[in-house]
Amino acid sequence: MAPAAVNEATAAVSPAGGAPSEGGAHAPVTDQIRDAIVRGEYAPNQRLIEADLSAAFSASRATVRTALLELAGEGLVERLPNKGSRVRAISVDEAIEILEVRIGVEGLCAAKVAEHLTDEQAAEFARLRDDMAASVEEGDLVEYSRLNRALDVRVRELSHHATASDVLARLHAQSVRHQFRLSSRPARAKVSVLEHTAIIDAILARDPEAAERAVRAHLLSVIEALREVTAREAV
Amino acid sequence: MAPAAVNEATAAVSPAGGAPSEGGAHAPVTDQIRDAIVRGEYAPNQRLIEADLSAAFSASRATVRTALLELAGEGLVERLPNKGSRVRAISVDEAIEILEVRIGVEGLCAAKVAEHLTDEQAAEFARLRDDMAASVEEGDLVEYSRLNRALDVRVRELSHHATASDVLARLHAQSVRHQFRLSSRPARAKVSVLEHTAIIDAILARDPEAAERAVRAHLLSVIEALREVTAREAV
DNA sequence: AGCCGCGATATTGTCTACAATCTTAGAACC
DNA sequence: GGTTCTAAGATTGTAGACAATATCGCGGCT
Structure with missing residues (x-):
């Protein structure tokens, strides 16, 4: 059949x-x-x-x-x-391009979230942050990757920025394949979780500029990691 | 018929x-x-x-x-x-959203251009800058608006950033109607030309970060102007 | 008089068939 | 032997007809 x-x-x-x-x-x-x-x-x-x-x-x-x-x-x-x-x-170069664009747009979203954060939302993010840390601690990369996506989605939603959400959704759909590439590396997760914590902390502090900076730092780090991985694979 | x-x-x-x-x-x-x-x-x-x-x-x-x-x-x-x-x-709110997203993406493009600027390109931008100033001086808003678009397009092209160009093209197509709204105001042009000059100068100085800041400043100013205009119209 | 359901109309969604276009293989020719 | 023309096959583009769905107005009921 x-x-x-x-x-x-x-x-x-x-x-x-x-x-x-x-x-x-x-x-x-x-x-x-x-x-x-x-x-x-x-x-x-x-x-x-x-x-x-x-x-x-x-x-x-x-x-x-x-x-x-x-x-x-x-x-x-x-x-x-x-x-x-x-x-x-999507070539690696394009994936990097996408990440570069995401710096600006996700930065914007994070800033917006930090600006309008309610207390319930704060609690939710704090929980998310702790869960992420825990999952990495336990080496549960699948769960960490899931929480990762959840964070992205939640930031997009709470930014209440339809245009940005739209752009990000489109970009994200295109790069799923490459995302996967990094998420399975334990060493990478250890770094990544720190960056995510920084982002969440900046949001919790209701500091838009810090949030934007944290997002930028994180995505630059992802770009770097992607470059490294592919350079190694090319050998 | x-x-x-x-x-x-x-x-x-x-x-x-x-x-x-x-x-x-x-x-x-x-x-x-x-x-x-x-x-x-x-x-x-x-x-x-x-x-x-x-x-x-x-x-x-x-x-x-x-x-x-x-x-x-x-x-x-x-x-x-x-x-x-x-x-x-596209409502005014959406137009503002679009401008907010453009801050990040056009900033990226401008930075890229500043990074890889050749001498011929530099000459081209210098000429563009002077033409813009001249057109405003003469009160030729149509010409200024045309040069304006030309600048945007050229920055996009020379950024050699397909993803960003794509996103910008899409966003731009949507907001043509609102663009029009501001371009016909002489007072606005006087401010705008200064900001554009700042952008070009930063590019000519091959200073990516300055270019990014200049773009941000400009678009924030556009947002502000758009808010003002619509507030006045609402009366 | 007001509200609900029903039927007519307008408009989109889907299907089948046909035309245009590109690709590929083979044969003729140099 | 290689190259080019030609023809067959495969795949997309276009067209027109039919089915499904939503919209709107009318008449009946309370």
């Missing part, structure tokens, strides 16, 4: 296990394809052929087409006119 | 003169619609009905649909599921 691996011609590997999804009944093809991409079931640069996707998700080609258009808008797929769509590959 | 004003129900006004374009032969419907929007021929919040657009541009509804999807990706139109598309209206 295995529903057709989607075009293996260009890509080195095909989607991992079975099809990206099957039980899904009748509508959110966009979400299904997006999930498949961010989960890595479609490799970077893999061609996404409308007919194949149509078959795989049992939707019409028109539906798949709109989905691809939307995903292109999110920067997840690349559309070559008359040549088709493929999973957009 | 007047090719159907596109749905006037929701919008207070209909497209200005005739149709947004007619001679256009056979393909770039997306560009035509985008132009119509940024040129203000379709009012903010105006509904964009696929059938009407299809007739107006003599293209199939499928084509129009693709165009709308793309424009939605650029943030120019809003798509309400099952309810249709309309020209996205």
